[in-house]
Amino acid sequence: MSSSRVVGPVRIVGAGLLGTSIGLVLRRQGVEVSLVDASPTAVKLASEYGAGHAATDADSPSLIVVATPPDVVADVVAAEIARFPGAVVTDVASVKGAVLDSLVSRGVDLSNYVGSHPMAGRERGGAVAARADLFTGRAWIVCTRPEVSAEAVSAVTALAEACGSTVVELSTSDHDAAVALVSHVPQIVSSAVASSLVGARDDYVTLAGGGLRDVTRIAASDPTLWIQILTANSDDISTVLRGVRDRLDSVLTALDKGAATAVLADLLAAGNGGVARIPGKHGASAQFAQILVIIDDTPGQLAKLLTEIGELGVNMEDLRLEHSPGSQIGFAEVSVIPSAEDELVAALESRGWRIAGEGR
Amino acid sequence: MSSSRVVGPVRIVGAGLLGTSIGLVLRRQGVEVSLVDASPTAVKLASEYGAGHAATDADSPSLIVVATPPDVVADVVAAEIARFPGAVVTDVASVKGAVLDSLVSRGVDLSNYVGSHPMAGRERGGAVAARADLFTGRAWIVCTRPEVSAEAVSAVTALAEACGSTVVELSTSDHDAAVALVSHVPQIVSSAVASSLVGARDDYVTLAGGGLRDVTRIAASDPTLWIQILTANSDDISTVLRGVRDRLDSVLTALDKGAATAVLADLLAAGNGGVARIPGKHGASAQFAQILVIIDDTPGQLAKLLTEIGELGVNMEDLRLEHSPGSQIGFAEVSVIPSAEDELVAALESRGWRIAGEGR
Numbered sequence: 001m002s003s004s005r006v007v008g009p010v011r012i013v014g015a016g017l018l019g020t021s022i023g024l025v026l027r028r029q030g031v032e033v034s035l036v037d038a039s040p041t042a043v044k045l046a047s048e049y050g051a052g053h054a055a056t057d058a059d060s061p062s063l064i065v066v067a068t069p070p071d072v073v074a075d076v077v078a079a080e081i082a083r084f085p086g087a088v089v090t091d092v093a094s095v096k097g098a099v100l101d102s103l104v105s106r107g108v109d110l111s112n113y114v115g116s117h118p119m120a121g122r123e124r125g126g127a128v129a130a131r132a133d134l135f136t137g138r139a140w141i142v143c144t145r146p147e148v149s150a151e152a153v154s155a156v157t158a159l160a161e162a163c164g165s166t167v168v169e170l171s172t173s174d175h176d177a178a179v180a181l182v183s184h185v186p187q188i189v190s191s192a193v194a195s196s197l198v199g200a201r202d203d204y205v206t207l208a209g210g211g212l213r214d215v216t217r218i219a220a221s222d223p224t225l226w227i228q229i230l231t232a233n234s235d236d237i238s239t240v241l242r243g244v245r246d247r248l249d250s251v252l253t254a255l256d257k258g259a260a261t262a263v264l265a266d267l268l269a270a271g272n273g274g275v276a277r278i279p280g281k282h283g284a285s286a287q288f289a290q291i292l293v294i295i296d297d298t299p300g301q302l303a304k305l306l307t308e309i310g311e312l313g314v315n316m317e318d319l320r321l322e323h324s325p326g327s328q329i330g331f332a333e334v335s336v337i338p339s340a341e342d343e344l345v346a347a348l349e350s351r352g353w354r355i356a357g358e359g360r
Numbered sequence: 361m362s363s364s365r366v367v368g369p370v371r372i373v374g375a376g377l378l379g380t381s382i383g384l385v386l387r388r389q390g391v392e393v394s395l396v397d398a399s400p401t402a403v404k405l406a407s408e409y410g411a412g413h414a415a416t417d418a419d420s421p422s423l424i425v426v427a428t429p430p431d432v433v434a435d436v437v438a439a440e441i442a443r444f445p446g447a448v449v450t451d452v453a454s455v456k457g458a459v460l461d462s463l464v465s466r467g468v469d470l471s472n473y474v475g476s477h478p479m480a481g482r483e484r485g486g487a488v489a490a491r492a493d494l495f496t497g498r499a500w501i502v503c504t505r506p507e508v509s510a511e512a513v514s515a516v517t518a519l520a521e522a523c524g525s526t527v528v529e530l531s532t533s534d535h536d537a538a539v540a541l542v543s544h545v546p547q548i549v550s551s552a553v554a555s556s557l558v559g560a561r562d563d564y565v566t567l568a569g570g571g572l573r574d575v576t577r578i579a580a581s582d583p584t585l586w587i588q589i590l591t592a593n594s595d596d597i598s599t600v601l602r603g604v605r606d607r608l609d610s611v612l613t614a615l616d617k618g619a620a621t622a623v624l625a626d627l628l629a630a631g632n633g634g635v636a637r638i639p640g641k642h643g644a645s646a647q648f649a650q651i652l653v654i655i656d657d658t659p660g661q662l663a664k665l666l667t668e669i670g671e672l673g674v675n676m677e678d679l680r681l682e683h684s685p686g687s688q689i690g691f692a693e694v695s696v697i698p699s700a701e702d703e704l705v706a707a708l709e710s711r712g713w714r715i716a717g718e719g720r
Contacts, residue, residue: 021717119569120717123650134717136654137689139567168567178564181556186575188624189553191631192607193546196600198634204538207499207528208638209479211578215546216638218571219631220647230624234615240556241615245608247552252601255594264548264590271551271579274558278568278576280683287580290483294496300670302679306663319662319681323640329497357381357480357494 004029011061019067020130023051074102095232140165180236194219288335364389371421379427380490383411434462455592500525540596554579648695
């Protein structure tokens with residue numbers, strides 16, 4: 001009956017956003033899914049959406065997915081292992097070391113436990129926000145450990161792949177260090193910069209351009225979720241955050257001495273070097289040329305621009321929109337490989353498009 | 361002959377990106393423009409592009425625009441005032457207090473000097489990168505002072521408006537405090553976060569998602585330009601940067617004590633509050649709902665999506681693209697007013713589009 005590489009039955013504990021989304025995927029592939037949640041309403045809702053049936057005492061799962069709130073994950077994993085010693089167990093919490101440490105300290109048999117972390121979510125939570133494509137195209141980190149059976153790793157890998165994710169294997173400690181670097185510290189710093197705006201004058205904030213918007217975009221994230229994530233990864237966050245704080249300290253000291261040129265030059269050059277390491281489109285690190293096309297602020301005109309760029313045979317590497325506060329003008333920032341820039345500008349101008357400068 | 365509100369002749373000192381772009385605008389409006397530059401080649405190039413003619417000894421400008429590199433602006437402004445005491449003089453340097461202080465200390469008559477700051481630019485500099493639309497839709501700050509003649513302020517305002525910019529009047533000290541807050545400190549912090557990536561492991565950096573990309577995007581900026589800007593605005597930068605550093609210090613102290621929950625909650629809440637103050641589209645502060653549509657990574661499919669959204673009569677407030685490293689999948693993040701979200705999702709799904717979750 002099943003078209004999936006996932007071997008069921010699968011038991012999902014926690015019928016929230018992640019658990020229900022996983023259930024939707026597996027049910028569509030014909031895998032038997034049972035659902036458990038502290039809230040019977042959540043189970044009923046997830047079940048009606050088609051994410052599985054309510055669990056019964058007769059449950060006999062081969063794979064258990066713990067998708068509860070992060071602060072109870074270790075308790076639930078331990079209870080599931082005790083109840084179903086033959087099943088493979090994974091969890092989807094976004095910090096892995098704290099869960100593993102807690103499980104190890106209980107002396108639980110962990111040979112069939114493999115922690116994992118699908119790097120996807122939504123601002124809206126709960127079964128009501130669940131989607132079968134929630135994980136499509138995202139990384140799903142599987143935290144391997146030497147003592148885990150190959151079958152267990154294989155079962156969790158199959159789950160991630162069934163959900164359309166790209167599996168990345170990392171040790172638990174590497175996972176937590178990596179997410180501190182690429183996710184947790186950027187979140188804290190973004191919030192710290194956005195905090196500067198709280199007491200600022202309106203006429204100052206009105207001058208915000210694309211740079212400030214980019215730096216502070218994730219400062220709009222949900223505090224309740226992030227407090228749980230950040231407090232669970234204190235040590236790794238401290239290490240990275242201390243480096244950032246120290247660099248800012250060096251700048252402040254140099255500014256106060258009136259001799260900041262060399263320190264700023266070093267910082268800006270290091271920033272150039274760091275950002276160049278972030279993989280671009282399709283994993284290739286590349287620098288693109290940006291062309292700012294002036295558009296009036298209607299979806300129709302943007303569709304027209306993209307259609308014409310397509311007609312010109314130019315491959316658009318990226319696209320961002322920018323709005324000009326106080327006017328009806330918008331900008332479409334089109335990224336192309338540098339060698340295509342001049343030709344595209346000329347072709348667009350000959351079709352009547354106007355090319356603008358960057359906001360500063 | 362002239363269709364412009366700008367009264368010529370206009371003398372532009374510095375035939376680089378900004379000076380040449382201003383010349384292009386004014387010449388198209390029939391204003392007489394003369395060009396001066398330390399490099400005769402730059403003048404020749406700008407002149408051939410149509411930005412004006414080379415200045416002669418017979419120059420008798422009514423408006424002088426100083427668009428030299430920032431570190432010589434004060435010298436040049438003082439020399440122009442001495443030579444053309446009847447003309448209005450402005451400059452376009454992006455930090456205003458240092459220029460004014462330097463001019464005041466020379467005892468120069470400043471009744472016809474009005475500093476200004478067009479908030480536009482390009483990564484590529486020089487006359488070769490100049491564009492008549494460089495300033496279109498951007499803010500152009502005019503730094504008024506009580507002792508300046510109304511005619512001088514009016515002349516500079518007319519210049520900014522002729523270039524398609526929105527004029528914002530601010531005092532010199534307010535200007536510098538504002539750009540420290542919305543531009544200079546975000547630049548420094550972005551560079552500091554990106555610097556963390558320099559020595560990081562490849563497999564960590566590969567996990568970078570949209571959040572890290574946003575926070576570090578401006579860390580790719582040109583160091584040579586930014587060193588000049590940042591060193592000229594030390595005091596205002598120090599004030600804002602110290603606030604950010606202190607917030608990071610509080611987090612570090614709390615993390616080290618293992619009691620960071622309240623500190624992080626405060627920081628994240630303040631970040632929410634700060635980012636909500638940034639004006640959205642058309643100057644209105646608003647929160648939009650984001651819909652992530654899965655697209656294969658071709659410009660044609662994006663144009664199709666936008667055309668269909670237009671057909672559905674939905675007003676797209678913003679659009680961002682995201683690429684899934686390692687696969688051919690892309691995501692179009694479409695922002696709409698929250699009340700339009702559910703209907704648009706249903707309509708897109710019924711047309712065969714797949715809706716995904718956010719990268720985390």
